[in-house]
Amino acid sequence: MEILFDYISELLSKSGILPKDEIRSNLEVPNDVSNGDVALPCFKFAKILKNSPVNIADSLASGIADENILSIKNVNGFLNFTFKPEFLARTLLSNARLNQDEIAKNNGMQDKTILIEHTSINPNASPHIGRARNALIADCIVRVFRFLGWKTDVHYYVNDAGKQIAMLAYATKDMESFTFDDLLQIYIDINAKAKDNPEIEAEVFDLLEKFEKNEPSTVAIFERIVSTCIKGQTAIFAELNIKWDHFDYESQYIHNHTTEKVLSLLKKSPRFFVDKDNRCVLDQHGENIGIENPMLVLTRNNETSLYTLRDICYSIDKANAHTDRNLLVLGEDQKVYFQQIACALRTLGYTPPEVVHYSFVLLPDGKMSTRSGNVVLLADFMKEMVEKADKAIIERTGNSDTEKAKIIGYGALKYSILKCSPEKNVLFDMQNALNFNGDSSLYAQYNFARIKSILSKTNLDYQNADYSLLTTPEECALIKEIARFESVVIATYNALNPSILANYVYTLTTKFSQFYTNHSILNIDDKNLTKARLALIDKTAKAIKQTLYLLGIDTVESI
RNA sequence: GCGCCCAUAGCUCAACAGGAUAGAGCAACACCCUUCUAAGGUGAAGGUUGGGGGUUCGAGUCCCUCUGGGCGCACCA
Numbered sequence: 001m002e003i004l005f006d007y008i009s010e011l012l013s014k015s016g017i018l019p020k021d022e023i024r025s026n027l028e029v030p031n032d033v034s035n036g037d038v039a040l041p042c043f044k045f046a047k048i049l050k051n052s053p054v055n056i057a058d059s060l061a062s063g064i065a066d067e068n069i070l071s072i073k074n075v076n077g078f079l080n081f082t083f084k085p086e087f088l089a090r091t092l093l094s095n096a097r098l099n100q101d102e103i104a105k106n107n108g109m110q111d112k113t114i115l116i117e118h119t120s121i122n123p124n125a126s127p128h129i130g131r132a133r134n135a136l137i138a139d140c141i142v143r144v145f146r147f148l149g150w151k152t153d154v155h156y157y158v159n160d161a162g163k164q165i166a167m168l169a170y171a172t173k174d175m176e177s178f179t180f181d182d183l184l185q186i187y188i189d190i191n192a193k194a195k196d197n198p199e200i201e202a203e204v205f206d207l208l209e210k211f212e213k214n215e216p217s218t219v220a221i222f223e224r225i226v227s228t229c230i231k232g233q234t235a236i237f238a239e240l241n242i243k244w245d246h247f248d249y250e251s252q253y254i255h256n257h258t259t260e261k262v263l264s265l266l267k268k269s270p271r272f273f274v275d276k277d278n279r280c281v282l283d284q285h286g287e288n289i290g291i292e293n294p295m296l297v298l299t300r301n302n303e304t305s306l307y308t309l310r311d312i313c314y315s316i317d318k319a320n321a322h323t324d325r326n327l328l329v330l331g332e333d334q335k336v337y338f339q340q341i342a343c344a345l346r347t348l349g350y351t352p353p354e355v356v357h358y359s360f361v362l363l364p365d366g367k368m369s370t371r372s373g374n375v376v377l378l379a380d381f382m383k384e385m386v387e388k389a390d391k392a393i394i395e396r397t398g399n400s401d402t403e404k405a406k407i408i409g410y411g412a413l414k415y416s417i418l419k420c421s422p423e424k425n426v427l428f429d430m431q432n433a434l435n436f437n438g439d440s441s442l443y444a445q446y447n448f449a450r451i452k453s454i455l456s457k458t459n460l461d462y463q464n465a466d467y468s469l470l471t472t473p474e475e476c477a478l479i480k481e482i483a484r485f486e487s488v489v490i491a492t493y494n495a496l497n498p499s500i501l502a503n504y505v506y507t508l509t510t511k512f513s514q515f516y517t518n519h520s521i522l523n524i525d526d527k528n529l530t531k532a533r534l535a536l537i538d539k540t541a542k543a544i545k546q547t548l549y550l551l552g553i554d555t556v557e558s559i
Numbered sequence: 560g561c562g563c564c565c566a567u568a569g570c571u572c573a574a575c576a577g578g579a580u581a582g583a584g585c586a587a588c589a590c591c592c593u594u595c596u597a598a599g600g601u602g603a604a605g606g607u608u609g610g611g612g613g614u615u616c617g618a619g620u621c622c623c624u625c626u627g628g629g630c631g632c633a634c635c636a
Binding site: 025028029030031032035039041043044046052053075076077078080122159161162163164250275277279281284289290291292293294295296297298299300301306307308311331332333334335336337340357359360362392396408416419420421423424425426427429431432435436437438439440442443445446447449450453454457458484487488491499500503506507510513514516517518520521522523558559 | 560561562563564565566570571572573574575576578579580581582583584585591594595596597598599600601616617628629630631632633634635636
């Protein structure tokens with residue numbers, strides 16, 4: 001619509017009443033087509049011009065005659081412009097940017113670099129859908145940046161040196177073997193057992209100390225768990241086509257003594273002190289951290305590192321990559337913790353990463369917890385979605401098609417989580433998620449397949465189609481949506497919010513579906529109109545496919 | 560108790576730097592397949608945008624307050 005805003009502001013500025021930029025920045029798209037294609041609310045001008053909005057609208061409109069404008073109406077101070085449909089179709093469709101290179105070039109972001117860290121789940125069990133939200137949001141953001149020409153570097157921080165892993169190490173140290181799927185139950189059991197048996201905790205810390213001292217047999221036990229976990233977790237995400245470029249292990253900072261070096265730097269800060277229990281602490285009062293007593297404890301009483309110190313080491317590594325942007329996708333439970341790490345980084349002269357927080361996924365019967373076992377596992381959710389999709393495919397075609405069922409099932413899974421704005425809690429309802437009707441990714445996939453089916457039935461060359469033949473209300477509405485694609489990608493980029501893309505693809509598809517049910521494409525006598533409509537649906541398909549791709553969702557040629 | 564986030568139709572979500580009559584889907588009701596894919600389309604129904612104040616020509620959107628939910632509140636990660 002930018003091109004129409006330019007057009008109107010240029011036209012209105014000729015009267016000399018208001019400068020072009022002033023007009024341009026106030027233009028908007030009416031929420032109802034009955035109010036035209038572009039509107040200028042004139043209320044803000046009333047004070048400057050010392051006149052009523054209605055009079056201002058009148059004088060702006062007076063004397064304007066433009067061959068491409070059908071009508072200009074002054075509705076109570078809103079100046080509403082309606083373009084001739086043929087002009088609208090030609091202008092919007094021939095100027096709409098849909099392919100990646102053009103859009104990247106237009107926004108001048110080629111070859112910029114971004115480092116993104118996301119998901120970084122504890123390597124202790126199969127991920128649940130709450131953590132999957134992290135990966136899905138981040139993967140979409142990665143795709144959007146790449147689409148806009150950025151070089152992305154995606155990192156996963158493996159917390160392989162914590163008490164949770166030590167718990168598993170304790171529980172599995174005498175086991176001959178175990179699988180990834182066993183770990184969740186082992187983890188639940190050992191947590192329950194440790195509650196009643198304090199001596200277990202002591203042994204766990206003993207193991208942890210041996211691990212930190214790099215004792216080979218202990219390191220081997222830890223490594224067995226961590227590698228089993230990382231393999232299991234990444235296999236699940238890989239199935240969803242979510243991948244990382246680098247896996248960074250927390251333990252490296254202990255074993256290569258970076259923690260000691262960074263600690264010695266922090267010791268120079270006026271915020272640093274050693275508390276009465278002999279632990280190294282940063283006093284973060286006055287830094288606007290939202291807790292009563294903002295202290296960041298860095299070490300145990302023997303100067304061995306805590307997670308906080310190791311995380312600072314890691315953050316320094318990321319900052320030292322000197323990418324144009326440095327982004328972290330993190331659960332809302334880590335908000336204050338992140339503020340504290342960011343504060344520590346600034347103390348050392350480093351710029352902390354930008355952060356995207358997301359809220360938790362809630363279950364109808366309460367919240368998820370790995371420790372208690374009240375979870376919906378991502379792997380189980382994936383399986384159910386694919387089974388449901390395949391069942392529906394069998395109903396329709398008589399044959400199973402796992403490949404297609406995965407595209408449909410995984411798409412619906414991703415869509416159901418991504419369509420909600422990250423800062424809002426998502427209430428997860430399996431029945432709801434399994435519904436493939438209406439506002440779901442299948443709706444877009446289905447209509448994409450419809451378009452492909454039509455395109456496959458014709459040999460007409462529509463390369464030089466005359467867009468100005470597309471003048472029905474349904475065609476206009478669809479064209480306007482297609483023209484929005486670029487600005488929607490940019491909006492998603494600016495807000496780091498995938499739900500913008502999800503909402504767009506649904507609206508776009510709705511406009512196509514309405515056009516499709518009201519108008520024939522191939523079965524009409526006017527060959528030129530057929531060509532124009534073929535060009536229109538070809539662009540529609542492109543926009544749907546690109547948007548779904550950015551959401552991490554595939555398309556199929558037929559459904 | 561303190562801090563941050565959220566509250567929109569029965570349910571799940573929209574509403575583009577405050578803009579016009581707050582929109583969809585699901586569920587329930589009534590229609591539409593001799594026509595390019597009915598996993599679709601159309602119609603009707605469903606709302607004091609949690610309550611109360613305020614700012615503004617105009618508030619779901621901004622400010623205050625109350626209520627309810629989520630998250631957090633140093634020696635876990």
